[in-house]
Structure formats: structure tokens, C-alpha cells
Amino acid sequence: TRTPVNVTVTGAAGQIGYALLFRIASGQLLGADVPVKLRLLEIPQGVKAAEGTAMELDDCAFPLLQGIDIFDDANQAFSGANVALLVGARPRTAGMERGDLLAANGGIFGPQGKAINDNAADDIKVLVVGNPANTNALIAQQHAPDVPADRFTAMTRLDHNRAIAQLAKKTGAAVSDISKVTIWGNHSATQYPDIFHAEIAGKNAAEAVADEQWLADDFIPTVAKRGAAIIDARGASSAASAANAAIDHVYTWVNGTAEGDWTSAGVVSDGSYGVPEGLISSFPVTAKNGRFEIVQGLDINAFSRPRIDASVAELVAERDEVKKLGLI
Ligand code: NAI
Structure with a gap:
């Protein structure tokens, strides 16, 4: 046993x-x-x-x-x-x-x-x-x-799952056909849910959607402000979906990501994608043998770059503040 x-x-x-x-x-x-x-x-x-x-x-x-x-x-x-x-x-x-x-x-x-x-x-x-x-x-x-x-x-897995759900709704695709969605940055309203590398049944999701305005004005704010929308509707903050995401996060960490897919997690930055080393920021990550690894070498386009930078800047400000307070 x-x-x-x-x-x-x-x-x-x-x-x-x-x-x-x-x-x-x-x-x-x-x-x-x-x-x-x-x-x-x-x-x-x-x-x-x-x-x-x-x-x-x-x-x-x-x-x-x-x-x-x-x-x-x-x-x-x-x-x-x-x-x-x-x-x-x-x-x-x-x-x-x-x-x-x-x-x-x-x-x-x-x-x-x-x-x-x-x-x-x-x-x-x-x-x-x-x-x-x-x-x-x-x-x-x-x-x-x-x-x-x-x-x-x-944990940014709840944001990741929310992004998949919104993308499925928009395209009519099955959740299980969606892969490689990414949440970048902070688990806060500045987070950037990115579908430029995501796939729907093997086809590029951003091309399938082909609607940058929907991305900017609907998808991103819906995902980033979903927590507040749940509080408004339920009168209490997300609990079952947050617990579900915690289960997903640890299960994936221990048992691995599927071949050809990745997930999102706040992990210690190695400096990839211009995120200062040592910050705990959300990245696209694979998991294997009980370890997360940041997916390397993705092209960051002009739509994504400032959005990633803005959320990372918020993390830098939080880090500087806790340093100033003597908490780290
Ligand atoms: P809750 O207020 O219902 O429960 C928090 C519990 O923590 C309380 O029972 C409290 O007594 C306990 N607690 C407080 N200080 C503690 C300490 N020092 N040691 C041990 N226990 C302590 O809150 P809920 O709804 O369960 O949310 C918990 C946290 O999760 C909140 O900070 C919330 O903002 C966060 N959250 C994060 C999400 C994410 O995606 N990362 C999503 C949803 C919630």
C-alpha cells in the first residue's frame, strides 16, 4: 500500500x-x-x-x-x-x-x-x-x-479556465478542443489572457475568432473581471470554481500536461519574456515529472506586448512595496 x-x-x-x-x-x-x-x-x-x-x-x-x-x-x-x-x-x-x-x-x-x-x-x-x-x-x-x-x-488556473470557457462560448467549440490558452502576469484585473497561440481543434484560435475588437473589449475584460461579476451575481466570491482550479493546478503539476498542450500558473520567473527574474508571474507552462517549465520561444505580438508589460509592472510595484515594508 x-x-x-x-x-x-x-x-x-x-x-x-x-x-x-x-x-x-x-x-x-x-x-x-x-x-x-x-x-x-x-x-x-x-x-x-x-x-x-x-x-x-x-x-x-x-x-x-x-x-x-x-x-x-x-x-x-x-x-x-x-x-x-x-x-x-x-x-x-x-x-x-x-x-x-x-x-x-x-x-x-x-x-x-x-x-x-x-x-x-x-x-x-x-x-x-x-x-x-x-x-x-x-x-x-x-x-x-x-x-x-x-x-x-x-494560482492563475481559474483565470485560465475562465478564458477557455469564454473562448468556447464565442466559437461554439467544445472546451476539450481548446488548447494552449495563456494567462500572463498577475492574478488581478491587469492579467492578460492570450489566445494568439491558442488552438481550437488544432487551428489557431485568434485566426478562428478574427475579431480583435472582441478580444480587446469583451474577452479580456470578461476574463479579468470575472471575479467581480461572480460577486455581483452570487453575493459571494467564487468558491467552487476556485477550488476546482486549485485541484486542476496541483493535479497537472503532479501528473503532467497533455502532449501538445500547456496550462497557466504563477511561477518564479527565469527572466523569460522580459519578466524580471524572481517575480512570481503567470506564464504558459508545461508540467513533467512533477516540475513546471515555462514554455519558451513564443512570439509576442504588438497586441500582447504592452498588455503583458502592464501586468508585470503591477507585480514589480507590489514587490517593491513589500520590500519597502520590510516583508521580504
Ligand atoms: P473565506 O474568507 O471564506 O475563507 C478564508 C479562511 O481563511 C477563513 O476561514 C479564515 O479564518 C482563514 N484564515 C485567515 N487567516 C488565516 C491564517 N493566517 N491561517 C489560516 N487560516 C486563515 O475566503 P475564501 O472565499 O475561501 O477565499 C480565500 C482566498 O482565496 C481569498 O484571499 C480570495 O481572495 C482568494 N481567491 C483566489 C482566487 C485565485 O484565483 N487565485 C480565486 C478566488 C478566491
């Missing part, structure tokens, strides 16, 4: 946590033959609700779920972790400036990065979901000098 994989989830009592934990326990995160142990981290006020969710997990009698432990201490929660999903974060509240938001989250993701550094398993893989996800991931990574930097990633 296989040794169980330790999966630590922070913010376990939140809405994404509620949509995520059952899917992890059912085998969708890693594979239908991989037993898991859940390690849930909450703030003290969240522990009781996490215990309630754990009771429900018990009640599912998932064959692959070999244990659930609940903590309010990061060192304990990340002890032996093979996969860490950092979902819990400090949300932006009314009147909060970007600096306040970054500072509040630095107070969470710095110590969690250090706790990962000191306690996680050697093969730890980290996905940051909590916003601002890219910069939170950078803060955590900077506090984990003993962990290879490429183990820290930020």
Missing part, C-alpha cells in the same frame, strides 16, 4: 476550503489511487468550523482519506507536508490601501513560508490561492531559503 501524501490546507474553514477538502479527500487532487492525510490550518476563531467540516469529511467515508488533523499553529500544520494549499488570507476591506493589504498578508505568508521551510517534507509543493496570490507566494518563497524556489506557485 502507498504511503499517504500529507496535504496541508490553510483557511480550511472558509468557503473555498469547504469546496476543496471533499475533492482532495475523494482523490481528485493527486489521483484516484493516492491516499491522503489532511492537515488543516485555521486561525483560532476558525478551528471550530474546521472541526465541523472534518466531521463531514468523516461522514463521507472516503476510502483514500487516512486522517485529518486540525491546527492553529503553522509549524505543526506544515510538518511533513508534501503539498500545501495556502488559501487563507486577509481580504481587502473598505478603506484598505494596497500597502495595508500587502502588510496584513505579509504577516501571514512570511511566517507560513518560514514554517514550510522549517517543517515541510523535502518534496513540498506550494500553491498560493489567497490574494494577492502572486505577491503572497513571493513573500512565502522569500521566507523559505532552503526550499527550491520553483516549489512556490500562485
